[in-house]
Amino acid sequence: MNIDLKELTQLAPIFRELFKGYHISRNSPELYTQLSNQQDQYRALFKSLGYELVCDSRGFYYFVPEQMGAQVNKTAQRLALFTFILVEHLADQGRDPLAVLDGGSLGRDELPALLEKYKDLFLQAEVTTQEELEEKVMRRLTQLGFAGEDNGVYRFLAPMHRFLDVCLSVQQDRDLAATLHSNLPLPTPELVVEDAEEDIVIIEPEEAEPAPAESEEEALARAMAEEREAQEIDA
Numbered sequence: 146m147n148i149d150l151k152e153l154t155q156l157a158p159i160f161r162e163l164f165k166g167y168h169i170s171r172n173s174p175e176l177y178t179q180l181s182n183q184q185d186q187y188r189a190l191f192k193s194l195g196y197e198l199v200c201d202s203r204g205f206y207y208f209v210p211e212q213m214g215a216q217v218n219k220t221a222q223r224l225a226l227f228t229f230i231l232v233e234h235l236a237d238q239g240r241d242p243l244a245v246l247d248g249g250s251l252g253r254d255e256l257p258a259l260l261e262k263y264k265d266l267f268l269q270a271e272v273t274t275q276e277e278l279e280e281k282v283m284r285r286l287t288q289l290g291f292a293g294e295d296n297g298v299y300r301f302l303a304p305m306h307r308f309l310d311v312c313l314s315v316q317q318d319r320d321l322a323a324t325l326h327s328n329l330p331l332p333t334p335e336l337v338v339e340d341a342e343e344d345i346v347i348i349e350p351e352e353a354e355p356a357p358a359e360s361e362e363e364a365l366a367r368a369m370a371e372e373r374e375a376q377e378i379d380a
Contacts, residue, residue, distance in 0.1 A: 146189045153186060155179040160191075163198070163208045168290035168304035170205035180206050205290070205304045220285055223270045227282045228308040230263045246305045253279075253297035 150156065159176050162169055169176050180187055180200075188198045197209040231251070232242040245251065256275050260267055272278050283299060286292040291308070293300045 146185070148186050148190050152183055153179075153190070156187075156190075159187070162290075163191075163196070163206065166208075166289050168205050168207045168302075168307075170290060170303045172290070172293055172302050177204075177206070201303070201306065203303050203306050205302070207304065207307075219271075220281075223272065223282050224285060224291070225308055225311060226266065226270050227286075228305070228312050230259065230266060232309070232312050234259055234262065243309070246301045246309050247303070248301065250298050250300045253299070256283075 155176055159169065159180060162173075162176065169180060171177050184198075184200060188200075191198045191208070198206060199209055200206050228246070231246070235242040235245055256278055260272070260275055260278055264273070267273065267278070270281075272281055283292070283294070286299070287294050289304075290302060291304050292302055
């Protein structure tokens with residue numbers, strides 16, 4: 146394919162944002178429009194450089210490097226954990242998690258109650274105060290293009306579907322295992338780091354082989370289930 150660099154007028158900022166792990170969506174209209182209009186050329190160019198440009202049908206772009214390490218990223222863990230917690234919290238309130246995480250919003254004033262309710266789970270992610278929650282979770286969500294923040298209101302963007310997909314997949318597998326009274330290990334998401342700057346890449350869940358030892362993600366799913374059962378008993 147012939148690539149005309151003159152047509153790729155936003156090449157430098159697009160590559161810079163994608164390279165650091167940012168998800169380009171309609172929230173960045175100039176970059177998103179350029180990618181949409183020249184999608185084939187950008188994909189071909191980035192492939193020649195060793196990067197896979199992914200266009201999600203729900204309206205966002207991100208990089209998947211051809212070579213990926215196996216180290217689980219703490220930032221990715223925290224963001225996945227936060228998504229799990231938020232889905233459960235919203236459901237408990239009678240709010241539709243999908244409606245909130247797909248273009249909806251969460252107020253900064255809601256964070257203290259969320260942190261208190263799930264303090265044991267947040268402790269596993271080394272988040273114990275609202276300041277740490279905002280710094281280690283909310284700020285990273287905005288930095289990576291999963292959310293935007295304006296006057297204390299966090300608005301979730303289309304890329305949140307990547308974490309939401311993982312969350313719903315694990316929940317469905319937990320429900321199926323409970324229905325079958327099975328102790329088989331569940332498929333779990335693999336979150337890997339691209340480089341030392343904590344730029345994250347999320348690999349969507351695939352079916353996992355049975356393993357004798359419980360993984361971190363399985364422990365997380367089990368802890369959340371136990372936490373919810375404890376809350377139901379207290380109620």
